[in-house]
Amino acid sequence: MGEVQVLGSWGSPYSRRVEMALKLKGVEYEFIEQDLANKSPLLLKYNPIHQKVPVLVHNGQAIAESVVILEYIDETWKGYPLLPQDPYGRARARFWAKFIDDKCYTAIWQTVWIKERKEREKAIEEASHHLKTLENELRDNKFFGGETIGLVDIVSNFFSFWPDIVQEAAGVEIVTEERFPFLCKWKIEFTSCSAIKENLPDRDKLLAYLKAQFTRSAWKY
Known part of the structure; x- marks a missing residue:
């Protein structure tokens, strides 16, 4: 399904949400650690509005906000449903x-x-x-x-x-x-x-x- 990157912070439970969902789905990804005290050009590029983690980058397209990301993951990768069907x-x-x-x-x-x-x-x-x-x-x-x-x-x-x-x-x-x-x-x-x-x-x-x-x-x- 293409290249997947996660911009996150090691201690953030919000970042961990994204990693947990990807793990449950069996999706391979690259984790890119972010220093929120010194925000990287990559973070500012992919999340210019809120400038915070997590950000999911899939095939060069960025999705921000952890719950929004979880729904995107569930709709994009099938096999292990995160949300009920009804x-x-x-x-x-x-x-x-x-x-x-x-x-x-x-x-x-x-x-x-x-x-x-x-x-x-x-x-x-x-x-x-x-x-x-x-x-x-x-x-x-x-x-x-x-x-x-x-x-x-x-x-x-x-x-x-x-x-x-x-x-x-x-x-x-x-x-x-x-x-x-x-x-x-x-x-x-x-x-x-x-x-x-x-x-x-x-x-x-x-x-x-x-x-x-x-x-x-x-x-x-």
Whole structure:
């Protein structure tokens, strides 16, 4: 199907979404690491509007925004469906993908970067509320789409790896087995898949990076 390149960042869960989808589809690709503090001419060429990762380049044509890329991958390479076949199922998957990006991710990162204790406690409460909504959608299913990993699982990849490292680096505990048993069970199933496991960042490297970022933020406890 032609040449495939991924412009991404090693520690970004958004970049990892694209790699996980390509791995599940069995698509070979070249990963081109990007330094977001010193944006490359290649990134500025292929994503001039947002100037961020990930970007998928297929036969010289660029697609930006991770969820848009996932849908493009699913429509371009058949064999392992990421989205349900029926329109209703596809619409629901798109809804939950947007909910995760707009509500869950935003709320979780606020718990990390807000400096004042009271404001952070409010942010933790909001994040927990959104995660409980997500947990109720998952319930006791193996994956969000049923028995196989789909688009919503890939969009949720952050919850499978990053929260434990954020907790260790910043001391902010959110995703615990006591609070979210279904999400924690899902995490084990999700990361047991070789295509997923192979595309998680190096834990020690990510921990060191986040610790450095959080130290510079000079929180007030």
